[in-house]
Amino acid sequence: MSQPNIGRWAVAAMFATNGFVMGAWAPQIPLLLSRHGISNTALGLLILALGLGAVGAMLFAGRLIQSYGSRSVARAFGLATAPALPLVVLAPNLWLLTPAMALMGALIGCMDVAMNANAVEVERRLGRAIMSSSHGFWSLGGFVGGLGGSYVIARWGAEPQALMVAAIALATVLLAEPKLITDAPHPTAEKPAPHALLPRDASLWILGFMALFSMVPEGAVLDWAAIYLGRELGADIFRAGLGFAGFAAAMAVMRFAGDRLRNRFGAVRTLQISGVISAAGLLGGALAPNDIVAIASFTFAGLGVANMVPIMFSAAGNHPGMAAGAAISTVTMVGYAGILVAPSTIGFVADHIGFRATYAALAVVLLVVTALAPRVKAADGVKPL
Incomplete structure (x- = not known):
C-alpha cells in the first residue's frame, strides 16, 4: 500500500478516535446533575464552557499548524485528548469541573482542526476526495462511543467507562500517528499583521x-x-x-x-x-x-x-x-x-x-x-x- 493510502487510513483512525471520545462523553452528561447536585441551567453553562473552549482554541491550532505542520499538531493533541474525559468525570467539584470541561473542549477542538488539515494533505497526495468519508469515520466513532459507553456505564459505572475510553483512545492514536502523512509547516502566502489571529479575507x-x-x-x-x-x-x-x-x-x-x-x-x-x-x-x-x-x-x-x-x-x-x-x-x-x-x-x-x-x-x-x-x-x- 502506498504511503498516501496508509496516511488516508491513519487520519481516518484519528477522526474515529475524536468521534469516539465525543460519543462516549454523551452518556456521561446527565450523570453530572446528580454527582454535583446542579440544575439543568448550570449543566447548560458547563456544556457552554466546553464549546467555548473548543471554539477559542481552534484559531490557536491554526497558528500551530502553520509553524509545525498538521501531523505534529494532530499527534500532540490526539495524545492530549485521550485522558480528557477522565479529568472531567473524576473532577471532585465545580471549581475543577468547569476548567476541565473547557480544557476537554479545547483539546478536542485543536485535534479536530489538525486532523482536517491532515486530511487535506492526504487529498492532495492522492489527487481525490477523502474528506467526506473521514467525517463518516467520525460519525462511526461517535456511534461506537455512545453505544459502548452507555453499556459500560450501566454495567460498571462512569469512572471505569472514562478510563476505558482514555485507554482505547490513547492506543488508537499511538498506532495511527506514525502513519500520518508528514507535512511541512504551512507558511501563509501573506505574512499576517503582528498579533492578528483572524484573517481579513x-x-x-x-x-x-x-x-x-x-x-x-x-x-x-x-x-x-x-x-x-x-x-x-x-x-x-x-x-x-x-x-x-x-x-x-x-x-x-x-x-x-x-x-x-x-x-x-x-x-x-x-x-x-x-x-x-x-x-x-x-x-x-x-x-x-x-x-x-x-x-x-x-x-x-x-x-x-x-x-x-x-x-x-x-x-x-x-x-x-x-x-x-x-x-x-x-x-x-x-x-x-x-x-x-x-x-x-x-x-x-x-x-x-x-x-x-x-x-x-x-x-x-x-x-x-x-x-x-x-x-x-x-x-x-x-x-x-
Whole structure:
C-alpha cells in the first residue's frame, strides 16, 4: 500500500478516535446533575464552557499548524485528548469541573482542526476526495462511543467507562500517528499583521458562514426534532426519537458515499445537489401532515446535509493565499460558534413562530448555501505541496 493510502487510513483512525471520545462523553452528561447536585441551567453553562473552549482554541491550532505542520499538531493533541474525559468525570467539584470541561473542549477542538488539515494533505497526495468519508469515520466513532459507553456505564459505572475510553483512545492514536502523512509547516502566502489571529479575507469568512448555515440545521434536528414530533405531531416517545436517529443514520451512510460523488461530479455540483436535498427534507418536515412523514423527511434531509461541511473544509484547506491549517481553523471556528448559539436561538424563534415555520426558514437558509456553491470550487483544486 502506498504511503498516501496508509496516511488516508491513519487520519481516518484519528477522526474515529475524536468521534469516539465525543460519543462516549454523551452518556456521561446527565450523570453530572446528580454527582454535583446542579440544575439543568448550570449543566447548560458547563456544556457552554466546553464549546467555548473548543471554539477559542481552534484559531490557536491554526497558528500551530502553520509553524509545525498538521501531523505534529494532530499527534500532540490526539495524545492530549485521550485522558480528557477522565479529568472531567473524576473532577471532585465545580471549581475543577468547569476548567476541565473547557480544557476537554479545547483539546478536542485543536485535534479536530489538525486532523482536517491532515486530511487535506492526504487529498492532495492522492489527487481525490477523502474528506467526506473521514467525517463518516467520525460519525462511526461517535456511534461506537455512545453505544459502548452507555453499556459500560450501566454495567460498571462512569469512572471505569472514562478510563476505558482514555485507554482505547490513547492506543488508537499511538498506532495511527506514525502513519500520518508528514507535512511541512504551512507558511501563509501573506505574512499576517503582528498579533492578528483572524484573517481579513472576506471570501474565507463567507465560506465560514456557509459552514455555519450548514451546521445549524443539524443542531435543529438534534435538539428540537423530538419536541416537534411529540408536541405538534403527536408522536410517542419512541417515534419522537426516530427524527434525529434517521437523520444521523442517513448522514453517516452518505458521508461514506460522499467522496465518490465528489470525485465524479465535483465539489460545486455535489454541494448544489446536497443543498437542494437537505432543503427539501426540512421543508417536508415543516409541512408534514403526521410524524411518519416528518421522520422520513428528516432522514432525507440527512442525506443532503452529510457532505456539505466536509466539502467546505476541503475548500478552506485549498483556499488561495492561505495556509490550510489557518483557513480550516477559521471556517471551523465560525461554524462551531454558530452551533453554540443555535439551540437556544432556535428554541426562542420556535416559541414565537412555531416549529413548522422554523424548519421552513432553515430550508431557505440551505438554499442560500446552495446558491453560494460556486465558492467551494477550490475543494477540487490541488495546491503545490
